[in-house]
Amino acid sequence: MNFLQYLINGVSIGAVYAIIALGYTMVYGIAKMLNFAHGDVIMVGAYISYCVTSYLGLPAVLGVLIAMAVCTLLGVLIEGLAYKPLRGTSSLAVLITAIGISYFLQNGAQLIWGSAPKNFASIVTFAPLKLFSGRLTITGEVIITILASILIMVALTLFTGKTRMGKAMRAVSEDRDAAQLMGINVNRTISMTFAIGSALAAIAGVLLCSAVPTLQPTTGSMPGIRAFTAAVFGGIGSIPGAMLGGILLGVIETFSKAYFSTQFSDAIVFLVLILVLLVKPAGLMGKAVQEKV
Numbered sequence: 001m002n003f004l005q006y007l008i009n010g011v012s013i014g015a016v017y018a019i020i021a022l023g024y025t026m027v028y029g030i031a032k033m034l035n036f037a038h039g040d041v042i043m044v045g046a047y048i049s050y051c052v053t054s055y056l057g058l059p060a061v062l063g064v065l066i067a068m069a070v071c072t073l074l075g076v077l078i079e080g081l082a083y084k085p086l087r088g089t090s091s092l093a094v095l096i097t098a099i100g101i102s103y104f105l106q107n108g109a110q111l112i113w114g115s116a117p118k119n120f121a122s123i124v125t126f127a128p129l130k131l132f133s134g135r136l137t138i139t140g141e142v143i144i145t146i147l148a149s150i151l152i153m154v155a156l157t158l159f160t161g162k163t164r165m166g167k168a169m170r171a172v173s174e175d176r177d178a179a180q181l182m183g184i185n186v187n188r189t190i191s192m193t194f195a196i197g198s199a200l201a202a203i204a205g206v207l208l209c210s211a212v213p214t215l216q217p218t219t220g221s222m223p224g225i226r227a228f229t230a231a232v233f234g235g236i237g238s239i240p241g242a243m244l245g246g247i248l249l250g251v252i253e254t255f256s257k258a259y260f261s262t263q264f265s266d267a268i269v270f271l272v273l274i275l276v277l278l279v280k281p282a283g284l285m286g287k288a289v290q291e292k293v
Contacts, residue, residue: 038224
């Protein structure tokens with residue numbers, strides 16, 4: 001029964017990683033940029049939700065919606081002010097800028113909310129589901145997190161495949177110059193990508209802090225790194241790959257802590273990642289792209 005409990009817990013935390021990884025994979029797949037400040041947008045979203053529910057006393061649903069709106073605006077501002085001027089430059093310049101934005105957001109949060117951890121009230125209020133005479137417990141946070149990740153993946157898949165903006169995103173991902181020649185507004189498409197990714201970060205931040213009810217300026221750092229690992233694991237640029245990578249990463253991490261060591265769980269996760277990339281360099285569901293000369 002412990003195995004089943006660990007598996008459910010692993011899928012739950014993996015679902016959070018999957019939601020974060022979806023933001024990474026959309027931005028990289030379309031803008032070809034690694035937004036390492038994404039993890040700190042998660043933290044901002046959680047703080048906004050915390051303020052709306054704790055200080056203003058508004059319902060949790062409104063807290064999530066307002067957090068999504070603020071993070072959407074934040075994502076567009078980050079892209080417009082920091083990343084847009086760097087298009088066409090080296091990836092190293094983008095990476096250094098992303099690290100700078102990450103520290104800016106962390107220190108800004110520390111100045112506004114302080115460095116002391118805050119107790120985050122879960123947005124889920126219904127009682128846990130107990131199975132097998134109480135030997136297996138599935139919390140409301142687990143159920144909501146798994147359902148949310150599935151709905152988001154399906155919605156993004158339909159959005160990129162069926163809508164006009166989604167098709168524009170796919171065109172920009174394939175060939176930015178050709179898409180522009182066909183009349184697609186590349187700047188607006190990339191901004192929309194950052195907006196969607198940042199909105200997902202807000203949802204992930206609320207779900208993460210509902211499961212682990214501690215909020216501080218560094219809350220999004222490690223989940224952000226793990227989610228990026230999940231995106232690479234599943235195949236960065238692939239929406240189903242981000243979902244699969246996040247779930248597998250969460251399961252591997254949980255079983256590593258349960259059956260091996262909490263101290264070496266990260267090492268085991270990255271060892272599995274290295275082994276997978278040695279066999280499939282593009283990730284589990286990624287496609288190898290051949291450079292045309």
